Each structure stands twice: as C-alpha cells, then as structure tokens.
Amino acid sequence: MAKTRNAAENKAAKAEAKAASKAAAKQRRSQLWQAFQMQRKEDKRLLPYMIGAFVLIVAASVAGGVLAGGITLYLLIVLGVVLGALVAFIIFGRRAQKSVFRKAEGQTGAAAWALDNLRGKWRVTPGVAATGHFDAVHRVIGRPGVIFVAEGSPARVRPLLAQEKKRTARLIGDIPIYDVIVGNGEGEVPLSKLERHLTKLPANITVKQMDSLESKLVALGSRMGPAAMPKGPLPAQAKMKGVQRTVRRR
Structure with a gap:
C-alpha cells in the first residue's frame, strides 16, 4: 500500500x-x-x-x-x-x-534599475547614500572590486562618492574602488553604456574574495533609510525585465 x-x-x-x-x-x-x-x-x-x-x-x-x-x-x-x-x-x-x-534615461532610480539587470556575478546594494533631492549612490561588488555608481546632480553626488569611498577604503584595505556617475556630461557614463563600462573594468579579485568583501560591507551598512531611496517613475517598458532575460537566455 x-x-x-x-x-x-x-x-x-x-x-x-x-x-x-x-x-x-x-x-x-x-x-x-x-x-x-x-x-x-x-x-x-x-x-x-x-x-x-x-x-x-x-x-x-x-x-x-x-x-x-x-x-x-x-x-x-x-x-x-x-x-x-x-x-x-x-x-x-x-x-x-x-x-x-x-x-x-534621466529618470529617478534609472541607474538602480539598470544595475538590477546586470548580467553576471555582481552584488548590487542600491542606495547606500542619498540626498534629499533623490540623488543616490549605489554599491556594486564584482571582480574589479567595489564600484560606486551615482545618479543625480554631479555637484551633489561627488561629495557622497568621496565619503563612501573613504569609509569603505578603511574597511577593505588595498582592494580597488571605482566610482561612476551616470549621465551624459563630460566624464559621465550614459545609462545605456553602464553595463559595458562595468564589464570592461579589470578583474582584480576572485569570487571567493567577493563573498568575503560582501560580508564586510553588509556590516558597514548604509547611511540612509529606506524612505530615502529614489522611487521616481521608471518607464513602462522597465516591466520588460523578465522579457530581456528571456531574450538573453535564447
């Protein structure tokens, strides 16, 4: 039975x-x-x-x-x-x-959305720092090391980037730290080219080191609350996230 x-x-x-x-x-x-x-x-x-x-x-x-x-x-x-x-x-x-x-392009939270769609072994923490104007800095851990990606007014996000790099460097030692400002100005990276820019960075650490690094930086925490995360409107086609992944798999 x-x-x-x-x-x-x-x-x-x-x-x-x-x-x-x-x-x-x-x-x-x-x-x-x-x-x-x-x-x-x-x-x-x-x-x-x-x-x-x-x-x-x-x-x-x-x-x-x-x-x-x-x-x-x-x-x-x-x-x-x-x-x-x-x-x-x-x-x-x-x-x-x-x-x-x-x-x-240019919408609040667009960089965070683009980072969330990255292909490969990237560890993304959105909104580790932000201003009251919804400028934000996102942290990405990958083979290159630690990358801070900022969106918003360059004049307002540069001090945020400098502060995040400084407090992170104290914790991770010699591991490389990069910073990127998303935009169309001089020295900035357009949203559509953000993934390509990150993948072109040199591989400096192993996946095992990425795991250890992520644990350390989680303990570091964030200097902003959930309410400070940019919640601006993303394009209607941003809902195509699953569709894009289906296209990539094929």
Whole structure:
C-alpha cells in the first residue's frame, strides 16, 4: 500500500511540475508577444529590419544549397530558416532594450534599475547614500572590486562618492574602488553604456574574495533609510525585465 501511495504521490508531483513548467512557458511567450507588439508600434523600423535579416539569411542559404546540390540544399534551407529566425529575434531584443534605456534615461532610480539587470556575478546594494533631492549612490561588488555608481546632480553626488569611498577604503584595505556617475556630461557614463563600462573594468579579485568583501560591507551598512531611496517613475517598458532575460537566455 505504501509503495502504491508513494508512486501515486510521485506521479502527482511530476504532473504538477509539468503543469507549472507549461504555465511558465506560456507566460514567457505572452510577455514576449506583448513586448513585440509594444515595440512594433513604437519602432517603425523593427519589422523591416527583422524581415530583411530573415530574408537575406534564407536567400544566402538557398544560394549556397543550390551551388552545393543534393541533400545539402535542404539542409542549408532548414539551417537558413533557423538562423534567420534567431537573428530576427536578436534584432528585436536589442532594439527593445535600447528603447527601454532611452526611456529610462534621466529618470529617478534609472541607474538602480539598470544595475538590477546586470548580467553576471555582481552584488548590487542600491542606495547606500542619498540626498534629499533623490540623488543616490549605489554599491556594486564584482571582480574589479567595489564600484560606486551615482545618479543625480554631479555637484551633489561627488561629495557622497568621496565619503563612501573613504569609509569603505578603511574597511577593505588595498582592494580597488571605482566610482561612476551616470549621465551624459563630460566624464559621465550614459545609462545605456553602464553595463559595458562595468564589464570592461579589470578583474582584480576572485569570487571567493567577493563573498568575503560582501560580508564586510553588509556590516558597514548604509547611511540612509529606506524612505530615502529614489522611487521616481521608471518607464513602462522597465516591466520588460523578465522579457530581456528571456531574450538573453535564447
């Protein structure tokens, strides 16, 4: 009886997991379709670029297959269709991402949102310091070391950056500390290029050192309360966070 009961429970658990997986896949497809429809309405060049890339790749595959002849023709056609669809999907993802960053540019909390979407092993602590004008400094721990990312008025965030660097340096010793101000002025990093800027920094510490560093800095705490975190409006397409990650996985 016990074996029968266990078998039934296992079967029910598998069926439930399968149903949950199907529901999640359906939700991702729905998100992608909504994102595509939104982007298509705003970006008139999206469809021509996607269709053009697909047609060019398929045409090149067919031409190569005709020259090769035999069964290679059919194999190259299938390969061309798959590759063309993939490239079209990548074009959609890139243009949708650019649109999101363009809308987020200059909005309160945009840098924190962009850091939350970083790919890779980054440890992000938003709002370790802020002003009453919603200027904020966010702390990022990565292979380069500690990076402070500031958003808001450069005149107001520079003193914050200096203070955070000073009190952090006392705790972490020789580990490198970098600072970035997000913006479009001289010496600033545009929001759309923030991730690229961080990934270009040299790797100075190991992942194990990152874990130890994170523990130390958590103990350091923050000089601001939760109410001081910028809560300004992010663009509507910022809700596409899950969609962007789906695009990246593919």
